[in-house]
Amino acid sequence: MSDELDLLRAANPVRSGEGPWRDRPLSAHAERGLNRLLHSKRTKRARRRLVLRAEAAVLVLGAVLAFTFSDIGAGAAVAVPVALAPQAGAPSVSLDRLARRAEARARAAGAADGPHRGSHLQSWYASVGAGPGAAPSAVVPEERVTRWRADGSGFELVVATDPRHPGRRVIDDTGGRWRTVKDGKVLHRKTYPAGPADGHRGLGARTRPPTDPEALREQLATLYGATGRTTPQLLAALSALLQQWTPGPRETAAIVRVLADAEGMRPAGGVTDRLGRRGQAYVYDGPDGAMNATRQMVVLDARTGQFLGTEITFTKDLPDFKIKSGEVLSYEAWMP
Template sequence: MNALFRNRSAAPSSRPAAPGHEEGGREWQEARDRSELAALREMVPPPAAPRLSPTRRAELEAHLMREADDSAATSDPAKSSTFRAAAGRPSAFGWLTPGRSMSLGAAAAVVAATVAAFAFTGSSGQTAVAAPAPLRVEGSRATVPLATVAKRAAALADSPGDALRGTHRREWALGMWDDGKHKPEQMPVIESRERFNADGSGEVQDIEDGQVVRRTHLPAGSWEKLAEFRSAPPTTVPGLADYLAKDNPDTRGSAYWTMNSVEALLRDWTPGPAQTAAIDGLLAEQSGLNAIGPVKDRAGRRGQAYAVDFKGTVRWTIILDEHTGRILGTELSSIKTDPKMQLKPGDVEQYDTYLD
């Protein structure tokens, strides 16, 4: 799942409805939405479908983006049936900010791409899995303050090791519809290792049961097409804050959106010790990011969990190695009952486990 989950959002257009449809705008838009929804669903293959190459996935992403942009651009927010995603939930276009909405056609592209991301990257040997249980705090170990972990990471900032383009991660997420009619889709756990060179060429390794089952070589320039954060992350806290704010100004003064941007960054880069120290230092400055306690991550490693809630709806959690500050994983979970998404408190919506 290389380029489909990115920190993008779509907003409704203020353009008027199509000529001739001012009076019957709702009926016309609903008919168009139904047609688009059916067409987009046909684009999503079953979970056992053959895997697409990263290049083909990037082409598909561009196509879906165009479909959604066209749909949003021709929608009348005042008259059309709209879809409003809960802020902070993952979609093919990243995280929808509060108050932003899309037409149902654009929303269909979001959901279709979300489901497709997993269907395309799952091999015939991978099947849907049950949703994971919430992280369990281990009462036998002490909680370590985030500021302490950040200081330990800062002490190791001069250790050898540069930030690497690409990641080795294990990831899982729910495919969710926001219509109250569809239960969340259970998706396969995906593991991949990506590494890119200075010229933008690279290799993607698909991993199953600890073994590389497929290698895909990408040509020069691929990094520039696939990465959201193309330049290396800064190694100072102020520099990193500015770096993230260029992509998402909402990170200024917001622990939640800072966490969101850090998660997006970790999809492109494996931080070295200096970048790890900057990330931990920036997180330690965020009010509202609270210690949850000692946990084991999805790979069975011991860590310390810290979380921030967003408007009583969702919770971002980050798991750090308490000795080095290394980021072990990030998780998004529901903290309230959501009838439309068919979620209840504690339901895990997404997790990423960083392995290298």
């Protein structure tokens, strides 16, 4: 426990006596959120273990509790993936130019080309132990599908991908029905009936993403935590949004424009993502919190602006966590 507390203290960039974060009673909203966290069924099933995952580099605190499903044991650790390598010498597309392309595509979109609730992604997060003798491990890559209807009904499906075949899809929708293939292990499957929103069908899942960039910034701040509007907060908030919604052309244009206006995002060249798709890489390697030890990459389709994926890598050695510069902290690959 002392090692975990030391990690949290080191990761917190704000002193307890400073600004709006100084010690004080919780607001009613914060108290409700804390109660949901402490008493939710998923939290009770979760493995009580302090780890670094994608949010560790992009949230203000820099380290969070990562909850994984109880049937994933320590034996599920796999090799850390190799970082994506953008072709720095190849022609790059600026975010501003790509935003204009996405905006032109949005203007040609039809009424049926709106967003839909839910998402489909493959993700992988490192799990890093702290303290003497702690051995770093890695969570098996997961493929996750969520779908929600206007009446609140929907489903969640999480399947472990085969680590020997990175990027191979293990979820199939042949005939319009989702099913798992034989080489995928189902980690979580749940169907929700129609009814009022709960923790799985909360305000984010019910609030359609705006098509106006400024309105999108406001939503990312109010619903997804990008209150300071820093680039790390923005990237974390976009990831959270994309886990709730799959954007259409108009929402995609707003996302690319928000990225184009973000401080510190620079083009890094063409790249092939983990699903074999060609895209343009955009990198942020500015301040990321207490440790300032990561590079965050966003991969976008150079023709449409579609959000293809993210990757976070370490930019310096962190001996206390047995981390070397260049190692991958997390990746997310988004699918339609």
